[in-house]
Amino acid sequence: MAGQPDNVACQVPQAEIPGAKRLQRGAEMNRALIGLFSLLCLFPGLAVAAPQVSVRTALLNGDKALVGGTVTLQIDVLVDTWFTSPPQLPKLSLNGAVVTPPSGEALHLTEKAAGTTLFGLRFNYQITPLEAQVYDIPALSIRVNPGQSQQPVTVSTSAQHFSAAQPAGATAGQASLIARQVELSQTLVKSHDPLRVGDTVTRQIQTRATGAQTMLIPAPPFAEVQGLTRYVQPPSVHPLDDGRGGVIGGAREDAVVYKVSEEGRFRLPAVDMKWWGAADGQAQTASVPEVVFEAKGTAGYQAPFSMAEDLRALRHNAQVNIARHWLVIVAVLIIGAGLVYFGRTWSRTFWNRWQQRREQRRHAWLNSSEYAWQLTRQQLAAQPLRLDGLYLWVRRSSGRVDLQSFLGSRERPLLKRLQQCLQNQYGNARPDAVEAPAALLDDLQTVHRQHAPRSLPQYALKPLNPTSTHEVFDENARHATVE
Template sequence: MMRLVRRWSLLLAMALAVPLQAQEAPVLRVTAKAAAQGQTGATVQLQLEVMTSTWFTQPPRLPKLDLPGVLVTPPSGEAELVRANQDGQALSGLRYTYLLSAQSAGTIQIPALSVTAQLGPGGAPVTAESAPLSIVFGGDAQPGKVVGALTVTQAFALAPDPMVQGGRVTRSVTQRADGVQAMLLPPAPLADVPHFKRYPREPEVVTLTDGRGGFVGGQRIDRADYVAQEAGSFALPPLTLNWADEHSGAPQSKTLPGRQIEVAAAPQAAPPFSLADDLARLRHGLRWALPAWAMPALIGLAAAGLALWLGWTWWRRLARALIAAAGAGRTRWRTSETRYWLAWRREARGTQPVLSDCYRWIRRSSGAVALRAALAPMAEGDRQLAENTLRQVYGAGGGHADWRARLAARSRAWRKAWRRRRPARAALPAGLNPVDQGRNARMGRS
């Protein structure tokens, strides 16, 4: 009897545990809803509801939807809270909206959409999918036209008001379409207008929602600034915008009126201040002022200093080369025939009865040490002049000075003759020739 009671008790406990475990398992339901028909170019909303019997520990991972020939805008991240009841079980979740715009007529097949979500309390990922859908789009495609209910308004703003030449008129056209994506709204035809220069602005394209993730429509605002180029009375033309009815596809249009603009001539406004007076006041009280050439001079000095610093090594080499060249030039001048000739000319104009500079010049020009040896190849008259000069200088008649004039006058002809004669090349270098060394020593003593 006791065994029978225990057996029935165990079976009862197992029967009660099965519905308890089934009740504790979280439920995920995914439902896709959309209109069965739509107009080509219009916007159809595909609503995807993700509901659970518990709660979401993380936002659901939505699928990516790609449909050929259909412009698909995925949910923006906002969702609408929804609640439902299934078989007596309370469900709550989120409703996401996909926006579909078909570019051509035909039937669009929407596959099953798989959603993965992490549900409480354990946070285990659960996956569910919706049932496939199909949408039939009818009508002809009308590029550049809105398919839906379109509301169009405009506004004018003048700056300044009343308008003058050089002022601007800002024309704004606002298009609002319920149930139409903002990117499908065409730009307003704000074209060029005679007598005005048009400056278009960037359009403002906004998606309208109800604040809870629900899609409402789209809005586009186009603006253009018209700057008056001349004075007169001019008109901004009316604008016509076209669209198609969402249900029937019938063409619709609305014309926005233009506006007559009176443009006055720009006044000759006096300058608000005098630049010359301001500059004079700024200079007032200064104790000194830099002249106009000071700044270029300072810039030139700075550039020269920079060049000197950058090329210091090169400049040192150049300076050493110039110094060496100058020294070589001085050496050549001290040993040149011209220097000895000028010294002899100065000596000839003097009063001292000496021939020191004359002998040095003769040695440099002819290569001979004595006057007789230098004039030996010359004519008899030149040799006789040399003898008379030596007697007058070193003999008893040394007091007479007329020999200087005769010798100085005749030395010009000797100089020309010695310049035409090429001296014989020595067998030994000058530093190793004992004859030349002896002559140089005697010449130095003279």
Template sequence: MTRALMFLICLLPALAVAAPQVSVRSELLNGDKALVGGTVTLQVDVLVDTWFSSPPELPKLAIDGAVVTPPSGEAQHLTEKQQGQTLFGLRFNYQITPLNAQAYDIPALSVRVTPGQSQQPVTVSTTAQHFSAAQPAGAKAGESSLIAQQVELTQTIVKSHDPLRVGDSITRQVQTRAVGAQTMLIPAPPFAEIKGLTRYVQPPSVHPLEDGRGGVNGGAREDSVMYRVTEEGHFSVPAIEMPWWSAADGQAHSASVPAITFEAKGEASYQAPFSMAQDLRALRHSAQVNIARHWLVIVAVLVIGAALVYFGKTRARALWVDWLQRRERRKREWLNSPEYAWQLTRQQLSAQPPRLDGLYLWVRRSTGRVDLQSFIGSRRLPLMQRLQRWFANLYAAEKSAQPEPPAALLDDLQKVHQQHATRTSARYHLKPLNPQSTYGAIDESERHASVS
């Protein structure tokens, strides 16, 4: 009995570090109703019993004869219970658009997953899928078919002048909105050529339709054509009809916009606000240039440019050397400043083990004192006692359990320095005439006393 108990106790660590459970499943949506030009969704669910240390890595899917849109950056979160165990997962969707009426094979996909409490990534594979795409009823083989849930066709007419005249133009803008369709597969509407009108087809504008939650549920396309009137008469631009098929049941539908009729009379008159003939004559007279003078100007420009390069090179070198010297001088001033000593003090006291040479350097540069006793003074006895305790703990054989942090002492030292600087600036308004002042002599004597 004792041996069995000991054996179970030995197995407890192995049970505690058991490998996390990772599973993957795939499902083909609308695979039995696939149409050429429609969309088939390959749904991939990745499930773990812990959490994801990093997002799952899905492979790139390529299928001959079909356009595949990879999953977007955002996945749907899942929470399921299987056999009394709670699983957490992410759902990814591949959008597949078949272009030919044939059978398609989707190979197994290897997904790389890094679950929580796992020492290394885990690779799991989906099951292979198969579907067949059929041509929509009534669609011509070899032509692109618009498969969608809903299609809306609208148009806008813009005239350059009303009423139209010979030389004016009329623009027809057609907007196509297809819910549940791929944006790139929306066909362009036909723009007919009309006798007496010159047709100029503009580049289209396409963009996806958003569902309001950061996803895409279709596409939109805007086409535009401009007709320029070249002769008088009555004109009729025919209606535009776009066939499409429902993605749900494969039934054929049609969306259309009405025809456009208009009349053009007379010619567009235009008079420039200035005389172009006179401007051209003045430009022709001013363009007469003497060849000899032209070459003379070129030579003069080259000589002046060469002189500027020759003499400017020496000046530029002198400016560069002067800039380097000024930068070096500013660097030395910074290294000899109290601000640099204070920055060095904070770095040294935060290091392990702390150093004190930066602290004494800052005291000497900021006030001229050589020791902390003269710097703090008798009025700051509590601060001096805190420093002595901190020094004693720093160099003691046994350290205190909770020593005072150096940052609090540095802040109090900075306050003492600011008060000292305020009293000094208020007391002395002019520099002392004698550089070796009594203040300096006292500091010098204190320094010798501290050294001895």
């Protein structure tokens, strides 16, 4: 072997090489996988088939619809995968009918069709016709989000039609109770037994209507009774459910309170409620019997507990005794403090006004002729003699500035006596010959009365020039000198 050429090993057949077939099959499989992956990349729609979405519509009780009854529009949405989110249903409205949209709870469905398992949700629109006419339900577009779908899918329902008729014996224009079954019951509650004048009786009537709309259940009639005062209470309504979130009817509870106004025997009449069967449209009546009761005597109010005992127990451990005179003193102090606090401003204002008025009166008195006359009497009776008060009185009472113009010709003797008095006072006359100035006061008193200010009538005009312009002289300095 050592003398053979080097390429002898290369001439050995591959079948004789161990594992050659296994390697060849692996290479072929890899090439197939690469080709399949490339095909999937080029055509992604071949990877997963599009989900199947379908919708099914049914109209329940549409062939025998009655005014006031319920017609159910049943919609089933089916997919062969699953729902990534709840289907979006549109709002439905019909003229002359009340439409209740589906509730938040839907009925889950599982069906098989052509060997395919379908999963679905069932929704119900409750339609209550209020008028006898033909109703057209248009096609509804529903948006569905099925699993393994890249975008939402929109499906449409088929249009539906139905006609509503008036129930036999029903009054047109009035609501009719259409139901599968109606039950009526009552409860009587007394505030006191036996009843007395002033007590109350509450009559409660419960209505359960299967297959009817809650808002269409009528209120039972409550009659007025002589001797009783009627108070109708607000009703209470609620739907009847089947325990799985579905609504199967409605319930209503009405109550009335009767207050006894007088003694006697009273009768509450029976209550009848007419309704029609949803299946056959036949009129039926649900009723409760009449109620009879009697009231005697007068109700007297009695508290359920003793208030006096409770108050005595409350203050048993906290008794405080205060003498009456201390209470009076404290009350007086409080009232006094209140008066001082709230009366400071008022008292200050009153004091200032009183001071101003007092000063005004004093100023008016000092500037009056009467003040000048009193000053004249004091100076003529005093020693030494002063005549400034006399001249001040003359000027204020008449506006004159000298005695001659003041007295005039009518009082000439008095003027001479005044001149003689002045000459004697300030001349060289003998003291025994001097006439006392006080003797002139009687004559001057007569002149004073003539020149005294007279009160004017209520509507009289004042003089145009009552005083002379000579009064503009400042007299305050003279007053200070006199005083």
